[in-house]
Amino acid sequence: MEATAEIWDALRAGNVNALEKLFRKYFDGLLSYAIRLSQNEIIGQEVVQEVFLKLWETHKRLPKVSSVPAFLYRAVRNQTIDELRNQQKKSARFVEISNGTLVHPFSIEEDLIARETEVFRRQQLQKAISLLNPLQQEIIFLRFYNQLSYQEIAEILDIKYQTVRNYMSQSIGKLKKKIKK
Amino acid sequence: MKDPVMYQSVEDFLEDDHFFEWGMSDQGSHNEFWQSFQDQYPGKVAIIEEALLLLQELKLEQSSHADKASQSWEKLQARINRKPKKPYPWLLAASITILLMLSVGFSWWMINAESVKSGYGAMKEVILPDGSTVLLRANSELSWKKNAWKKGEGRHVWLDGEAYFNVMHLSNSPEDYFIVHAGEMNVSVLGTSFNLFNRRNEQSVFLEEGSVQLSMNDEAPLILQPGEVLSTEKGSMPDQARKATTPSFYTSWTQHKWTFDASDLSTIAQQIKDNYGLEVEFEDSMIKNRVVTGTVPANNLDVLLEALQVLLDIDIVKEKERLIFS
Structure with missing residues (x-):
């Protein structure tokens, strides 16, 4: 198995096979993440496509990165927020036209929170997760589903390494209690 | 690795x-280490088991999308290849040659083109070489190539106006797609019934049964489900189709009825102009904003106007090439 850093360098040199390797390796995790954030599979699919399309178009300008997955997850996160903003603009325009008055939509951040708390309700543990704040939930998701390191999660969410660790401690503490009961 | 004494709680292990790697790999990697750790510190076994249980629970519920990777990659590849490349000077000569060939091709196409046009206030039924039928609404035109209807050659038609399509199914092969070119939009079909509107660079597709694929410019294609409608806006397609609230709104014209679904009078006026070629004038511009829902008979113009007068409680006067609503 070729090292991810080498694949990344090959992509920067314009090798389309490298793009395919990265795509196939990270597709599942990135799509799950995008769907989780947007709560919509169509948007999720589009986000992943856009991210890799941009990756290819800008391959000459891509930086050297310490972690390729951190770079990709972060790109997916930003693209999802952009996409949701666009959708919101479209619907805001529609609301404006149809009613003559503008109904103030939720902010994107609030919306993400609302979407995220809707997830994971089925089982006891899922209930407990839903009680965590959205950032804690996202950290759990990135760590346990996507197996990213604390350093990578800190890069993706653009928060301090220590914050990730603290949040994780608090979250596990809360979840542990739930599972015991 | 920390000092074993440091592992006091579930948190300490999971973090x-x-x-974490041991647990995530279902006790695959680092197994020897953690087995001997448990042998060495039997007091920690309960905590370790609890930590593993939590880890397993958290790992569950991950829905995999890995099966979609190949399809999505192919789509991405197509998008990458579709990006226009910069022209190079040496390509100029080749371009001119291609242009010449295209114009030759164009005249060939003109010679081979067949077309049917419906006049104002009249429908026309067209039976295509493959047995598909098309009911043209008033003031519409359908064209196709005469000698390109053999199996496997693809079926291409061009629509200007509005029509209800009933397409014969030949095979599931993409070569047997029935493709309607409507302005900037392409509708690809295997076998199905749908209504297509294409006037003033506006398209609207309503699917009654079967499945159609819509594409426009370089945008990703979209598949319509039965009962859904999709309308374009200034040459760009929305990301999603919507459920048609009143299906008859798109199809009742084939039975000589017009259905309005919260339609305002200026939209109805546009429909009259499209189908009968008559301009509508409003004596009082306030009337324009009135909204109507309902179905009216439209066997001919007089019947339609009579019905509209009753439905809207207005007077309609016909004067040469225009109608006056008051």
Whole structure:
């Protein structure tokens, strides 16, 4: 198995096979993440496509990165927020036209929170997760589903390494209690 | 690795990368280490088991999308290849040659083109070489190529106006797609019934049964489900189709009825102009904003106007080439 850093360098040199390797390796995790954030599979699919399309178009300008997955997850996160903003603009325009008055939509951040708390309700543990704040939930998701390191999660969410660790401690503490009961 | 004494709680284990890798790999990697750890510190076994249980629970519920990777990659590849490349000077000569060939091709196409046009206030039924039928609404035109209807050659038609399509199914092969070119939009069909509107660079597709694929410019294609409608806006397609609230709104014209679904009078006026070629004038511009829902008979113009007068409680006067609503 070729090292991810080498694949990344090959992509920067314009090798389309490298793009395919990265795509196939990270597709599942990135799509799950995008769907989780947007709560919509169509948007999720589009986000992943856009991210890799941009990756290819800008391959000459891509930086050297310490972690390729951190770079990709972060790109997916930003693209999802952009996409949701666009959708919101479209619907805001529609609301404006149809009613003559503008109904103030939720902010994107609030919306993400609302979407995220809707997830994971089925089982006891899922209930407990839903009680965590959205950032804690996202950290759990990135760590346990996507197996990213604390350093990578800190890069993706653009928060301090220590914050990730603290949040994780608090979250596990809360979840542990739930599972015991 | 921390000092074993440091592992006091579930948190301590779960936050440890080494332990995490062991648990995530279903006790695959680092197994020897953690087995002997448990042998050495039997007091920690209960905590370890609890930590593993939590880890397993958290790992569940991950829905995999890995099966979609190949399809999505092919789509991405197509998008990458579709990006226009910069022209180079040496390509100029080749371009001119291609242009010449195209114009030759164009005249060939003109010679081979067949077309049917419906006049104002009249429908026309067209039976295509493959047995598909098309009911043209008033003031519409359908064209196709005469000698390109053999199996496997693809079926291409061009629509200007509005029509209800009933397409014969030949095979599931993409070569047997029935493709309607409507302005900037392409509708690809295997076998199905749908209504297509294409006037003033506006398209609207309503699917009654079967499945159609819509594409426009370089945008990703969209598949319509029965009962859904999709309308374009200034040459760009929305990301999603919507459920048609009143299906008859798109199809009742084939039975000589017009259905309005919260339609305002200026939209109805546009429909009259499209189908009968008559301009509508409003004596009082306030009337324009009135909204109507309902179905009216439209066997001919007089019947339609009579029905509209009753439905809207207005007077309609016909004067040469225009109608006056008051």
